[in-house]
Amino acid sequence: MAARKLHPLAPVLAFGGLAAALIAVHYLLPRGSGAQGLLYEAVGIASVVAVVAGLVLHRPARVAHLVLLALGLTATAVGDALFNYQQFVAGGASASSTADLAYVLAYVGYIGSVALVARRRHTAALSDALDAAIVTIGAGLLFWTILIQPIAADESAPVLDRIGSSLVPAFDVLLLVALAQLLTSSSVGTASFRFFTAGVAALLVPDVLYVLQTLHGGYEAGGLTDAGWMLGTTFWGMAALHPSVRLLHQLAPDRETRLTWRRLALLGGASLIPPVVALQHIDADATGILLVTLAASVTTVFVFARMALLFREHGRAVAELRDARAEAAAEQALRDSYERFESAATALECAIYEWNRDSDTMRWTTGLGHGPAAQRPQSWWEEHVHPDDLERIRWIDGASVGRASGPREHESEYRFRRGDGTYAHVLDRWVVSYDESGEAVRIVGGMVDVSHQRLLEARLQQSEKMEALGRLAGGVAHDFNNLLTAILGNAELLKLASPADPSWLEDVAEISRAADRAAELTGQLLTFSRGRVSHDVSAELDGAVDEMATMLGRLLGSDIEVDLVLRGGSRHVACEAGQLEQVILNLALNARDAMPQGGTLRIETSVAGPLARIVVSDTGTGMDEETSARVFEPFFTTKEPGKGTGLGLATVYGVVEHAGGSIFVRTAPGEGTAFELLLPWRDAPETASASSGTAAGEGTGSILLVEDEESVRAVVARMLESSGYAVVQSGSPLEALALLEEEPLPDLVVSDVVMPQLSGFALAARVAEQAPDLPFLFITGYTGTDDRPLGLERHPIVRKPFFADELVSAVRSLLEAPASRAA
Structure with a gap:
């Protein structure tokens, strides 16, 4: 111990x-x-x-x-x-x-x-x-x-x-x-x-x-x-x-500036003793009186001398105190100014620096996460510039300091490493000072973090690209849907006119199925480009997921097991069926890439109060925090160049947001990834009672058909005429206006939307000025036309491609409506 x-x-x-x-x-x-x-x-x-x-x-x-x-x-x-x-x-x-x-x-x-x-x-x-x-x-x-x-x-x-x-x-x-x-x-x-x-x-x-x-x-x-x-x-x-x-x-500190009460009391008492003693010896012998008088005189002289010194020391002390206070005030003002400067630099996300030629060092303020102000070597700055930008910046710096006759202000943009190790896009502006011989002696500059601005610019560019892609996809879809309308329409007419030959009817049905699959591809193209506004009100959640099981099994391969846990029942979600399938497909493909050695893809659906909950999880490699934070950014991908577009999960995010839902990701390296989607429930749509082949019964009434595509106009006219309607065809909206000036007016106008000279919406607005009760039925293969102008909301839209029964049912519902024509 x-x-x-x-x-x-x-x-x-x-x-x-x-x-x-x-x-x-x-x-x-x-x-x-x-x-x-x-x-x-x-x-x-x-x-x-x-x-x-x-x-x-x-x-x-x-x-x-x-x-x-x-x-x-x-x-x-x-x-x-x-x-x-x-x-x-x-x-x-x-x-x-x-x-x-x-x-x-x-x-x-x-x-x-x-x-x-x-x-x-x-x-x-x-x-x-x-x-x-x-x-x-x-x-x-x-x-x-x-x-x-x-x-x-x-x-x-x-x-x-x-x-x-x-x-x-x-x-x-x-x-x-x-x-x-x-x-x-x-x-x-x-x-x-x-x-x-x-x-x-x-x-x-x-x-x-x-x-x-x-x-x-x-x-x-x-x-x-x-x-x-x-x-x-x-x-x-x-x-x-x-x-x-x-x-x-x-040694104690100099006490001349601290004339304490003890010293004053002691000196005062010592100076008063000789007079007191002198009074006691007035009657004493001459020698004693002489001694007391001499002591009193000397003491008085010393006291006056001490007072003179005291006044001088006091004046010096006051001056020193005044200087000390002024110096302290100046130092405090300098500290306050520097703190304000540091706060402003921090708030502006910038860093101020000064390079000195004699020491070849940089004075660096607080900024970009590099801690308090400090003197740093020139090599420190070079170590923090991105390697891909270093040579370019060295050349710019060398050129800026090498010409005393040139401009003194310069700027450049490059990537600079922050204190946390990430790189920031910085805008560096600096001013060069020269001596009398033209040599650069000092550089003072500031770096501003413009990473957020560059991100916004990238997003704007992406948005413009997607907008252009949407317009392109819409135009392609319009033309493609016109062709599909002609194909489906003629197939319908062939089915009506064909002999009762099963092989003949099967060939016609195959044409219809091929055209229908082509229409689905057009819909997927529009969904991918985000240019399409959903016109389907809802999709059955569990049904849509269950229908994809077989396709997912073939797509993902035999080494990935697909596990479905469906608890959503027969309820519908506020998302188009095609878009819902696109979301599940993109998440499944993302999971496949995360499981190169195989694994399990689990898709769960459940009820979460007013929301539908969909969880798509895998047993793959997972993602780190930095990657998961950017996973929904457009064009962001961790795949090798040429192996991925970076649009898959961005498309998922867009569809979910458009449906009014939310999406979350839970992941960690080595622990797999789970995407959780929350979508609003939606009432199931009423099932149409129309037959799947032809319209039931014969229709009556006259129809003006306005369509600039001749092939589409011909097949639509035959669909309507085969159902008993009298059809007058017009190849342009201006021709249709001329026909509508004649009497009598038709019972219904069926018009394309996107046409040269005048759109279908504009045509309907012009006609409504003279005949406000004349009903219109719009047919279109173009996206972005769901929002009808004010006053035209009552006129329905049938989208191309369509079957004959869809068109005839829409026509019959308009002609048979009590308020379709004024009495």
Whole structure:
């Protein structure tokens, strides 16, 4: 078990407690007894041991003051031993010779120790000398009048006794001057210094009491005076044992700017002593009056000199304080300005730098995540420029600093690494300063993070590309749907006119199925381009997913298992069936690419209150946080160049957003990926009662057919005529307007939407001015026409390609409606 470490204050407390106990016992013993003498001697010897122990334990850098103190205490202990021997062993023989010599040596040690400590408390100056002179004159005059002069005037005492007795107050004057220096110094305030000062004071007070008691015959050995001397040596021992004794010798701060109340009180008291003593000696002998007058005069001169110095020091201190306050205010203003500058740079997401030619370093402010301002080498900047941009930027920088006659302001854009390791697109603008010889000496510039702007520009470009692609797809779909309308229409007519030959009818049906599949491809093209606005109100969720199971199995391969968990029932979601299939297909293809070694694709549907919940998950490689955050960005892909367009998941996101739903992704590297879709429920559409082959019954009424495509116009006219309607054909909207000016008006106008010269919507608006009750039926193969102009909402749209029964049913519903014609 390791020994416990001794507390630093343990020696101080132990010695102080022991000495206090000895002093208390000493005071309680009979006065003047030998036991008291032994205890008095014991405290003195213990103090010597304490000072020596302090030197050994703490090893201060300067030891002269402590060595002199130890010698003084030792001399006192020797003198006490001689006194006790002569008093108690030699039968009361005179002890004023050898013992007094030891005491004189002790005072020499004390005065030397205190003087060294007092001298180290502040620097030497004229003001220090004046203060010491004022205190010395006042204290000397006081001690001469009260103590020394009465002893010297006692002619009954032997000369040697009078000289020895006079030395004690003389030494006390010197100690008092040193104590004054200690008390008035701006000390470091350590415990050791306070113990040391208390020891000096505890020695002076008993000395004065001893002399006064001796003069008036009142001194009693073993009383409070002896206890005071013992207390003084105890304080000195505690000062040496305290750990702060290492600082006792150190210089204190300059105290000229800290004229404390202690110094003022001490100087004031010392300057008043000579006049008071002079008043007491008005009737004294001429020598005494002369001495007092001289002391008072000198003190007055010193006081005026000290006041002059004080005013000068005060003025200097005020000036220094004013300068210090101005400097502090300037520094604070500079810090505030720099903080505002840093805050502005941070808010603007920019970094300010300054390059210096002499040091070839950059001063870099807080910016782009690189921490506080710092001085950085030029190589640091090059290490943070993207490798693909570095050579270009080096060339631009070299060109900008190499032409003093050229422009001083420059700018460039490149990629710069942020503090978190990611690259930012920065716009760097800098100004070059040249010396008289045309050499570049300084570059000051700023980098602005324009990554967000570049991202917005990329998204805008993507949006413009998608818009152009949508327009292109819409135009292609329009023409393609016109062709499909002609194909489906003729197939329908062939079916009606064909003989009852099963093989013949099967061939015609195959033509219809091929055209129908082509129409589905057109729909997928429009969905992919996002140019199509859904006209199907809903799709049965579980039915649509279940129908894709077989196709997904063939598409994903035998090494990927497809697991369906369908709990949505027969409810419908607010999404077109084709778009829903496109969403599931894109997510399944994404999962296949994430499982190159095979795995499980799980598709779950469930009810989540007012929303349908679809979860498509895989057991593939998963994605990190950075990739998953960008997974829905257009053109973002992790595949090799040429292996992916980056539009699959962007299309999924667009379809879900258009349907009013939400999509979330949960993934982690090595843990697979799960896409969760939330789509609104939608009521199931009413099932049409029309037959799947031809329109039931014969229709009646006249129809004006407006269609610019001749093949489509011909087949649509035959569809209507075969159902019993009288059809007048028009190849352009202007021709149709001319026909509508004749009487009688047709019962219905069937019009294409996108035509040269005039659109179907514009034609209907023109006709409504003269015949507002004439119904229109629009047929179109173009996307983006769901939003009919104001006033035309009541006219329905049939989209190409369509079967004959779809067209005839729409026509019959308009002609048979009670409000179709005005009475």
